[in-house]
Amino acid sequence: MLNLAHTLEDVRESVRRVEANKLNGVDAEWLSPQEVKEVCPILNIGDDIRYPVMGATFQPRAGIAKHDHVAWALARRASELGVDLIQNCEVTGFLFEGDRVTGVETSRGRIHAGKVALAAAGHSSVVAGLAGLELPIQSHPLQALVSELFEPVHPTVVMSNHVHVYVSQAHKGELVMGAGIDQYVGYGQRGAFHGIEEQMAAAVELFPIFARAHVLRTWGGIVDTTLDASPIISKTPVDQLYVNCGWGTGGFKGTPASGYTFAHTIAHDEPHPLNAPFALDRFETGHLIDEHGAAAVAH
Ligand SMILES: Cc1cc2nc3c(=O)[nH]c(=O)nc-3n(C[C@H](O)[C@H](O)[C@H](O)COP(=O)(O)OP(=O)(O)OC[C@H]3O[C@@H](n4cnc5c(N)ncnc54)[C@H](O)[C@@H]3O)c2cc1C
Missing domain, CATH: 3.50.50.60 (FAD/NAD(P)-binding domain)
Incomplete structure (x- = not known):
């Protein structure tokens, strides 16, 4: 899993987390933008986006459990x-x-x-x-989205807290995307539309190749936050x-x-x-x- 850093503050905090993980026996690496590109070639590491990628934390052993x-x-x-x-x-x-x-x-x-x-x-x-x-x-809606099926192009989970989206590709081929909680409290099991728009904007910024992908399905669950x-x-x-x-x-x-x-x-x-x-x-x-x-x- 790649967790991207986009600002100096992100970089400082992410490097600190990598070191904290290592001190606790958890493997973690800090990658430069070029190394990020080697792990995930479709990621835009150019400096022409709102928040250019300045590096990422990487856990090569991380996986997805169904x-x-x-x-x-x-x-x-x-x-x-x-x-x-x-x-x-x-x-x-x-x-x-x-x-x-x-x-x-x-x-x-x-x-x-x-x-x-x-x-x-x-x-x-x-x-x-x-x-x-x-x-x-407090109970908040949290939503997730999936796209239509694509050939395998996306090798790992990529997450950006700053532009705020995570994107992975399931074995079947659909992109699975999401972000943080919707900010209002509620029990309605669907997310707000602006939440979807913001996640899509962030995903397309990081992955221009997905600009023409269609979202097929969105859903929301209720999560309990402290x-x-x-x-x-x-x-x-x-x-x-x-x-x-x-x-x-x-x-x-x-x-x-x-x-x-x-x-x-x-x-x-x-x-x-x-x-x-x-x-x-x-x-x-x-x-x-x-x-x-x-x-x-x-x-
Ligand atoms: C969109 C989304 C994405 C998520 N992604 C991740 C992720 O990537 N990684 C991760 O670690 N976590 C993720 N989570 C969070 C994770 O799903 C929850 O933290 C986890 O499922 C909570 O488990 P639980 O067993 O405590 O509760 P749940 O699995 O929610 O089970 C609670 C059960 O209580 C039942 N219940 C409620 N009221 C009553 C009642 N009155 N009587 C009887 N039964 C009742 C419900 O029907 C439900 O079956 C995600 C959540 C959402 C919504």
């Missing part, structure tokens, strides 16, 4: 281990004995449980609200209710650590050392997590 394959594989393995997966079953309320949660009301009936774990991503606030809990998150761009994996003030949310635009790649530490928290009624700093109470104590660049979450 989210539906991963979700189904996890579901199958969980099912084999005895987990009941119930689809099309909306939680509509919580059951309590005193201050302790003892189950959920659903569109398919009541389910009793010793412990309840909430992982509803963009709808976390809505579901937590049913238990009388207010979460420190003010320190880090997730919440935590106990809650409600006895035996646990929450995993705030993953924003990056919760897919965080899934293994997220699931592992959440399971530990639920089983032991206390966090694993890895997720202890990601507790809900940081928004009261002010011990926010200062790792915007390193977080799985990119909002």
Whole structure:
């Protein structure tokens, strides 16, 4: 994956991230514009664009995981281990004995449980609200776009935070593009048109070869953002209710650590050392997590 830098500030910050990654045993490289061109020949590195490319961070080992394959594989393995997966079953309320949660009301009936774990991503606030809990998150639309099919021309994921677009090419041939969240809060599962226009302008600026490509499909999902761009994996003030949310635009790649530490928290009624700093109470104590660049979450 190439993450482009377009200003001196971008260059300083990107080089710092490369070095920080290396110090933590993660491979990363800093490339000059000419080296960027060698990795991705169709990229415009000329100085005739709004923000000329001044270099890029590069992770040659990075890859793309197919989210539906991963979700189904996890579901199958969980099912084999005895987990009941119930689809099309909306939680509509919580059951309590005193201050302790003892189950959920659903569109398919009541389910009793010793412990309840909430992982509803963009709808976390809505579901937590049913238990009388207010979460420190905001829900925003995040959209993605795909083009018609092309011959393979684009070898890696290219991302630019500055002109703001990411572009990759799927195996089938379509370009997959996106950018950041739409700035307004909302639950409508579609993005605003100006968001699409801005991403397309940035994509064509970086890749003039795509000027005549057609966008075939756009869609939007709802992502849950926190003010320190880090997730919440935590106990809650409600006895035996646990929450995993705030993953924003990056919760897919965080899934293994997220699931592992959440399971530990639920089983032991206390966090694993890895997720202890990601507790809900940081928004009261002010011990926010200062790792915007390193977080799985990119909002
Ligand atoms: C367009 C787009 C692109 C993205 N790209 C990336 C990316 O490149 N890399 C990355 O790492 N992440 C990406 N993300 C973010 C990632 O998809 C999320 O962070 C991740 O899916 C969250 O996983 P989750 O299991 O917490 O929630 P989800 O996978 O969203 O699952 C939550 C579930 O809760 C269900 N639910 C909601 N309310 C109720 C209710 N009342 N009762 C019962 N069930 C309910 C929902 O139906 C849903 O199935 C992207 C998101 C979007 C929208």
